[in-house]
Amino acid sequence: MYSTDFTKRLLTYRLSLTHLKKVGLNDVYSHLLAGETSHSASLIRKDLSRLQVKGKRRGGYDIDTILQAINAYFGNKERDRIILAGMGNIGKAIIQNKDFEKHNIQIIASFDLNPAIQRKKFSIPVFPMEKCREIVVNYKIDVAILAVPAFSAQSVCDQLIQCGIRGILNFAPVNLKVPDNVYVSNVRLVDELQQVIYHTKQKRKHGEYS
């Protein structure tokens, strides 16, 4: 079982490699990828060895081979289908983002408590929460994006789990309580920004150029 850090790094590698490929490269040295991703060459070699990707002793690694290995690691075969709960600002921004489709992730439906929103036309159907179980079961959905206001987040989360959801990407500023068999990851926009502000100030104080 590899760490979540490893999994995260793989996606960073993929981003850089896709870029390098577009720019015309076929091979990378570990130290080149290091410069692109701000991970050390040593760590990259270790990660690639964990992925069982073999390089050429003096010619670096074949980019396509790495990309294939990364995609295989994430299970690139079938399209992943997920649902969205909450059609507020964040929910709308998410369904308009084409990057998910590009990576074979399809948001098949959305849920919202507000009937006015249910009646509006979006690129995906919007249902009331009552429809959730039906869709999760019929389409065998495992993962949901939770983008509802903080005050209803725990309750909607509970409902999603009740319906069979086992993985949640949560945008609400709340520490969700979930059973052990449910995986939750939080995107806390305010916290992210606060951290950038904090670390920027620190850099000013202690940085090389202060």
Next chain:
Amino acid sequence: MYSTDFTKRLLTYRLSLTHLKKVGLNDVYSHLLAGETSHSASLIRKDLSRLQVKGKRRGGYDIDTILQAINAYFGNKERDRIILAGMGNIGKAIIQNKDFEKHNIQIIASFDLNPAIQRKKFSIPVFPMEKCREIVVNYKIDVAILAVPAFSAQSVCDQLIQCGIRGILNFAPVNLKVPDNVYVSNVRLVDELQQVIYHTKQKRKHGEYS
């Protein structure tokens, strides 16, 4: 110098403590906060000791004292003012999010290359990039949110830095190249989701309930 992990945990504590306070509590035990945040009681006590917050040997910690210490750590005095580059879906979702204001972060202006967008009415003014230096200098702005499309991310990033920006919260799926004195943090929505999907599948396979 504390780790970025420590800084991140503090914001998680704050979220839970604010919640617990609203629910009517005045004090917390380390193990209670542990249950809320999914960090160990031991780590929480260590973090609080790093923050120089003292508890009562048998009565736990005073919530307000912790909250004050956390806010002091982040420098709660003055309001932080930042700018936004890119008024696409994500940019719009961000300026509509009231949580930033709640935490004393003010987005004072936005920039977009598209003149049509510049003319639209939003809750904050939208300028062409040429105005950037003027605003960054006049208002002494350090931090920017970068929410432009991937293809222009590096170029807009370079311009921001040119104007004096030293901290960037980047939403574009790109590994930005920046000088050493600039702090960058990335929010990769697609990657976050891909990780949730991956870990959810893994839990199915290896989890307690498989």
Next chain:
DNA sequence: TAGATTGTTAATCGATTAACAATC
């Protein structure tokens, strides 16, 4: 008092890095 919790020290654990032999 007995029991429970803090605060801190020492031990553990795991992730990253350094180093270098293998090899193209």
Next chain:
DNA sequence: TAGATTGTTAATCGATTAACAATC
């Protein structure tokens, strides 16, 4: 060949945890 890079092992580093004395 000489030089450069991989692949792996051992060393380091730091973060987390365990343990427990202090104490309310």
